[in-house]
Amino acid sequence: MKASLSPRDLAQAVGVSESSLKRWADSGRLNVSRTAGGHRRIAVNEAVRFIRDAELSVVRPDLLGLPTADTPRAVRGPTEASEALTELLLAGDTQAATGMMVRLYLGGAPLTELFDGPIRHAMHHIGELWHHSAEGVFIEHRATDGAIAVVNQLRAIAGFPGADPESTQRPCAVGGAPAGDAYTIASLMCATVAAEAGWNAVNLGANTPLDSLRHAVERHQPKLVWLSGSVPEAWPGREALAEFAQDLARHGARLVVGGQALPESDADPAGAHRLESMAQFAELLREQARDANAA
Amino acid sequence: MKASLSPRDLAQAVGVSESSLKRWADSGRLNVSRTAGGHRRIAVNEAVRFIRDAELSVVRPDLLGLPTADTPRAVRGPTEASEALTELLLAGDTQAATGMMVRLYLGGAPLTELFDGPIRHAMHHIGELWHHSAEGVFIEHRATDGAIAVVNQLRAIAGFPGADPESTQRPCAVGGAPAGDAYTIASLMCATVAAEAGWNAVNLGANTPLDSLRHAVERHQPKLVWLSGSVPEAWPGREALAEFAQDLARHGARLVVGGQALPESDADPAGAHRLESMAQFAELLREQARDANAA
């Protein structure tokens, strides 16, 4: 793993000549920084973005410092990956799981598709285990650790690079899971999706009281606040949620909620926008960012 | 803030070699003054001018002491990086924190030094916040998310080396935090250290009952089991621990314990080996692996 890549590194990683890479950089398709002597330096995030954008295939992932573990069986797309990821996580093979997901992401699969598909599928299966036995708890914990590692890896490479940080101020989003809800993954995925969409994402993680979220809102002045619930018992009551949404509205922030914890009956909680998938969340982020820029 | 910088400070701040920096200084592109003995000294404002003039990207702003005006001095090594990491995490700048720690690791700092130094320092400061107020909880959650991202990133680049020692079967280690202990970081660091040491590390994460660890031991037949406690109230009683250690011994596994949760009086819990630092853990892992290979 290197802090930044040289043209040769990236060229060999994607299997093209160094000349082509230099031309792409000179034409502006690939953002590069320069050393004082004029040598090109490429950030890993930017390399990942470019690979996806140009639909290149990576022949040497190791040159990018990314996991290279082979998946036991060939996986073509995110849909087929659901079963495979579940198996790998249940088997405790974190490395293979990470490698597979990173490969899919590099291959162009949208982050939301990976989250709504394989990760959601796997977490759903895993979540049912811990009811049964101490052994179920063991497998669930092992798999959850792996899933968190996968999402964190994606978060590290999908985060928007410093391509144009100053041109437009990034909008800010804040979120977490409510108090009593110990599941970190859902909120982590929200933060990752927001970061990929170019937002400044502040994740407070699991078990965050609404009062703490209020302080985060005061500090960061976000345009958006997400609240992701995985445990029904910990989900705030309708009144508390409505009051929270009103507080946010006073700060110019919008509340979005989602997750398994939400009561199905409550199609649209007062003052909060209910989302059913990461794809919907990403879409909302795009809209909101567009509106903010237009204003 | 430091009055002037050494060539190494500035070189690391902009992510180039010391040689290049010296050459730039000698060519006149960067103005330097000299000490009586001939060592180069770079004024901070000259460093800033040069960076902007050459359009360089600053990869470690902390070395310039710029982000926080009250930073007393530049940060050079892992020992002095503690303050910088704490500030970055408290400020919520996850990206800068991750970048700094990755740089230090790539620069040759041992993983254990980063964990025992900056991470431990930061977590200690952060851990005291949540007692006070909802705002403290907010800052603590935000900082903890950042710290977890940092450790996960280090785990990704340190724990999945392509150089896989296929010749000898990797020894296995299993671990987690006890039931009722919700802190994931300590166990995550253990897993990372073990993975870097060439072990097959299985992390069950926070809030893991001893019975679930027993199942993990049956399944993985580890040589080593770690139990890291951050919450004193959740730490198992002396008898339960002794019994657990005996169970492990029957499976040929050794129990090591550590963390803030351990009662200070209990210098050496029955049947368990108490460790005070990640460095000790790493040393134990090396010894154990050597013994296993010799056998």
Next chain:
DNA sequence: GCTAGAATGCCCGAATTGGACGTTTTAGCG
């Protein structure tokens, strides 16, 4: 089938980079 334009890969001399080396200076400490 043919051709013009675009994209790609390879080659070159010049310039840049990063690491190694033994020696000298600095800074921290008793």
Next chain:
DNA sequence: CGCTAAAACGTCCAATTCGGGCATTCTAGC
């Protein structure tokens, strides 16, 4: 105040990258 470890010195060299020229391949479009 002297001592010692760490840091910086100057110098060298192999490896890498630069920019540009040139031939080849690919792709439309006629």
